[in-house]
Structure formats: C-alpha cells, structure tokens
Amino acid sequence: MPRFLIALILGLLFGTQAFASEPTLRDYHSRANHPDAWQGGVRMIPIHTPAGDFKVWTKRVGNNPRIKVLLLHGGPGATHEPFEVFDSFLPADGVEYYYYDQLGSYYSDQPDDPKLLDVDRFVDEVEQVRVALGLDKDNFYLLGHSWGGILAIEYALKHQDHLKGLVISNMVSSIPAYNKYANDVLMPQLAPEALAELRKLDAAKDYANPRFEELLVPHYEAHVLRRPMAEWPEPVMRGFVRHLNKKVYVPMQGPSELGASGLLVDWDRTDALKDIKVPTLVIGARYDTMDPKYMEMMSKRLPQGQYLYLPNGSHCAFYDDQDAYFAGLLKFLHAVDDAKAGG
Incomplete structure (x- = not known):
C-alpha cells in the first residue's frame, strides 16, 4: 500500500498525525x-x-x-x-x-x-x-x-x-474580578430569600449548616455543571465532593463556590x-x-x-x-x- 494512503488511514484513526513517524495503536500503548x-x-x-x-x-x-x-x-x-x-x-x-x-x-x-x-x-x-x-x-x-x-x-x-x-x-x-462577577452577576440570579439566608449564614460563618449547601444547589446546577446534582458524573462527585480536602480548600479558596475569600x-x-x-x-x-x-x-x-x-x-x-x-x-x-x- 502507498505510504500516503497508510498515513491517511492512520490520520483518520488518530485525528491527525501526532507522532514524528506514522503512529500505530501499538505505539500509543507501548510499554517501552x-x-x-x-x-x-x-x-x-x-x-x-x-x-x-x-x-x-x-x-x-x-x-x-x-x-x-x-x-x-x-x-x-x-x-x-x-x-x-x-x-x-x-x-x-x-x-x-x-x-x-x-x-x-x-x-x-x-x-x-x-x-x-x-x-x-x-x-x-x-x-x-x-x-x-x-x-x-x-x-x-x-x-x-x-x-x-x-x-x-x-x-x-x-x-x-x-x-x-x-x-x-x-x-x-x-x-x-471573579468576586466582582460573582457579586454583580451570579448572586442576583439566586432567589432573593435564598440569597438573604446565605448572607446571614455567611456572616455567622455557619458553613457547616446543611442549609448553606442546600441554598447553593441552584447555583451549582446553573454554573458549575449544568445537570441536576443527582445526575452529576460519578468522577465529579468523587473529586469535588467525597475526596475534597477541606483543610486545603477552605483556607485557600474559602468555604463557597460563590466567590473566593481565602488566601x-x-x-x-x-x-x-x-x-x-x-x-x-x-x-x-x-x-x-x-x-x-x-x-x-x-x-x-x-x-x-x-x-x-x-x-x-x-x-x-x-x-x-x-x-x-x-x-x-x-x-x-x-x-x-x-x-x-x-x-
């Protein structure tokens, strides 16, 4: 088979030529x-x-x-x-x-x-x-x-x-700039009563209160990942929820995705x-x-x-x-x- 045809077929398989020479599936998974x-x-x-x-x-x-x-x-x-x-x-x-x-x-x-x-x-x-x-x-x-x-x-x-x-x-x-966008654009999209309750919990630093996360669910579903949280991908739930180290996250980012307040x-x-x-x-x-x-x-x-x-x-x-x-x-x-x- 002509060399250019081999390259064309491999290009279709790999999207484009990604290797210095013509790639094969064995090349990509090589253990060498x-x-x-x-x-x-x-x-x-x-x-x-x-x-x-x-x-x-x-x-x-x-x-x-x-x-x-x-x-x-x-x-x-x-x-x-x-x-x-x-x-x-x-x-x-x-x-x-x-x-x-x-x-x-x-x-x-x-x-x-x-x-x-x-x-x-x-x-x-x-x-x-x-x-x-x-x-x-x-x-x-x-x-x-x-x-x-x-x-x-x-x-x-x-x-x-x-x-x-x-x-x-x-x-x-x-x-x-992120905090300004959160304050001016994102926060007003929450229901007024929910935002008022969030501000009250934030002022009291009552972040362990289950209501804090509950009130943020509409924000998460609109701006973090646009599906109901019950349908969020399992890798996301592992990485952002079950395996999140809050001893790193909270001091640096702050307790909420609705703006940053940490280091x-x-x-x-x-x-x-x-x-x-x-x-x-x-x-x-x-x-x-x-x-x-x-x-x-x-x-x-x-x-x-x-x-x-x-x-x-x-x-x-x-x-x-x-x-x-x-x-x-x-x-x-x-x-x-x-x-x-x-x-």
Missing part, C-alpha cells in the same frame, strides 16, 4: 522506555518542600513523544478524578496525558501544615513533577482547570522555557499575561462561574493567545459542552505541534 508501565502508568513522585519530603500521585495514559499534557486539577484540594472524562477523547486522538493529584489531595500525601498552602510552593511542586516525568519544551503542554488555571498561569510566568503550550481552562486571571482573595496576574509568550488557549463558557468576557480579554493580552468559547458550557464545560470542549482542545494541541514541527 516507561518506568511506570509495570504498574499501569502510576508513579508516586518524591517532592521536596519547606515542611519536609512527601510524594504525589501521577498516572500516565498513552505514549506520544510530541504531545504530552499534564493536567492540573481544581480546588485547591480536589483531585484529578473529574478529568477522567478525558479518557473518552484524548486516547483516540493519540494524545499522551498525565493525571496528577497535587500535594494535599486524595491520592497524594496529605500533610497538615499551613506553610504548604502557598502558590509559589505549588509552582515549585509542578516543576519537580515535570522534571520527574521528563517533560520539556519539545512535548510539554500544561492544562489547568479552575484553581489549576491559577497554578498554570503562575507556572508559565516562572518556567515557560519548558513549555510547548499552555491551556487555561475556565479560570480568570484575577480573583478580585487567594487578592491574587491578580492580569497585567503579567503579556509576559507569557508560549501558545496559550483560554477556554471560557457562557454559564461559567468565571466571566467568559474576561477570559476572552485574557486571550487578547497573551502574545500567542487563542480563545475557545463554549456556548452551552459552565465551569465544568468538559462535561456539559463536551464535544465542543474537546474538539477545540485537540485542535489547539495539534496546531501547536504542527507549527513547531514545521518551524
């Missing part, structure tokens, strides 16, 4: 040269911190020497588990990717030390993970969702020389976006907890920024505007790879 293969791609990576040495959990899926995506989950203190939906899209397109639970999250060590709740320390942790996994500018894409988007921005500002591409998923570059409250890197030179995709959604217009503005401030707008999505758009989310993400990954290969 991967020290994690004997345990299904899982590694516990040693991490040095000011509070001592610990280990974080990672899991590799697939094998692609040119496109390797490290996933930074939300929270802080949530897990990689909501990303498990990536299994339905990335392998078929030949993309290699890494699940990763940050320190303090469920599958990694969970030291109880406030000194570790620091953005710069988390950035240093990501860099240690990158080194251990052998990722670099020829193949390393970083995707951060929500809090992971904060971490991805900070990582790029410090270590972009190691990046091939960056994805900021459903996160604005300013917590004050991150003054975080703002909008003016620094111009310094991120690598190709960057910003993903926003119509019903997101984050202002989609603000995310569009971010993409224009980034020297190589692009914007993916999801008209049916919310904060977890990889579930509620799924096909558009992954079509846009995969298009970006391959376009950057093609440009680098051609350059």
Whole structure:
C-alpha cells in the first residue's frame, strides 16, 4: 500500500498525525522506555518542600513523544478524578496525558501544615513533577482547570522555557474580578430569600449548616455543571465532593463556590499575561462561574493567545459542552505541534 494512503488511514484513526513517524495503536500503548508501565502508568513522585519530603500521585495514559499534557486539577484540594472524562477523547486522538493529584489531595500525601498552602510552593511542586516525568519544551503542554488555571498561569510566568503550550481552562486571571462577577452577576440570579439566608449564614460563618449547601444547589446546577446534582458524573462527585480536602480548600479558596475569600482573595496576574509568550488557549463558557468576557480579554493580552468559547458550557464545560470542549482542545494541541514541527 502507498505510504500516503497508510498515513491517511492512520490520520483518520488518530485525528491527525501526532507522532514524528506514522503512529500505530501499538505505539500509543507501548510499554517501552516507561518506568511506570509495570504498574499501569502510576508513579508516586518524591517532592521536596519547606515542611519536609512527601510524594504525589501521577498516572500516565498513552505514549506520544510530541504531545504530552499534564493536567492540573481544581480546588485547591480536589483531585484529578473529574478529568477522567478525558479518557473518552484524548486516547483516540493519540494524545499522551498525565493525571496528577497535587500535594494535599486524595491520592497524594496529605500533610497538615499551613506553610504548604502557598502558590509559589505549588509552582515549585509542578516543576519537580515535570522534571520527574521528563517533560520539556519539545512535548510539554500544561492544562489547568479552575484553581489549576491559577497554578498554570503562575507556572508559565516562572518556567515557560519548558513549555510547548499552555491551556487555561475556565479560570480568570484575577480573583478580585471573579468576586466582582460573582457579586454583580451570579448572586442576583439566586432567589432573593435564598440569597438573604446565605448572607446571614455567611456572616455567622455557619458553613457547616446543611442549609448553606442546600441554598447553593441552584447555583451549582446553573454554573458549575449544568445537570441536576443527582445526575452529576460519578468522577465529579468523587473529586469535588467525597475526596475534597477541606483543610486545603477552605483556607485557600474559602468555604463557597460563590466567590473566593481565602488566601487567594487578592491574587491578580492580569497585567503579567503579556509576559507569557508560549501558545496559550483560554477556554471560557457562557454559564461559567468565571466571566467568559474576561477570559476572552485574557486571550487578547497573551502574545500567542487563542480563545475557545463554549456556548452551552459552565465551569465544568468538559462535561456539559463536551464535544465542543474537546474538539477545540485537540485542535489547539495539534496546531501547536504542527507549527513547531514545521518551524
């Protein structure tokens, strides 16, 4: 069979050519040269911190020497588990990717030390993970969702020389801007009596009261994941509910998704976006907890920024505007790879 026909067939199978040479299914699932293969791609990576040495959990899926995506989950203190939906899209397109639970999250060590709740320390942790996994500018894409988007921005500002591409998923570059959007746009969408009761509970710091979460259910179903909570995907319930480490989440984010009030409250890197030179995709959604217009503005401030707008999505758009989310993400990954290969 002619070489170009083989390439065409493989291109149909993998979406596009993702390897330096023509890929095969065996290539993608190869165990060669991967020290994690004997345990299904899982590694516990040693991490040095000011509070001592610990280990974080990672899991590799697939094998692609040119496109390797490290996933930074939300929270802080949530897990990689909501990303498990990536299994339905990335392998078929030949993309290699890494699940990763940050320190303090469920599958990694969970030291109880406030000194570790620091953005710069988390950035240093990501860099240690990158080194251990052998990722670099020829193949390393970083995707951060929500809090992971904060971490991805900070990582790029410090270590972009190691990046091939960056994805900021459903996160604005300013917590004050997020809080303004929550106060001016999101809160008024709640029923007036519910908002009044929420403000009363908030003033009393009565966050353990079951009513606090009950009153927020309409907000969650409209702006976090647009399905009734009884139908939320099982990986989301594990990652954001059952396995959430509140000793990390509450001090950094605050007790509620209706705005931030923790250690991150003054975080703002909008003016620094111009310094991120690598190709960057910003993903926003119509019903997101984050202002989609603000995310569009971010993409224009980034020297190589692009914007993916999801008209049916919310904060977890990889579930509620799924096909558009992954079509846009995969298009970006391959376009950057093609440009680098051609350059």
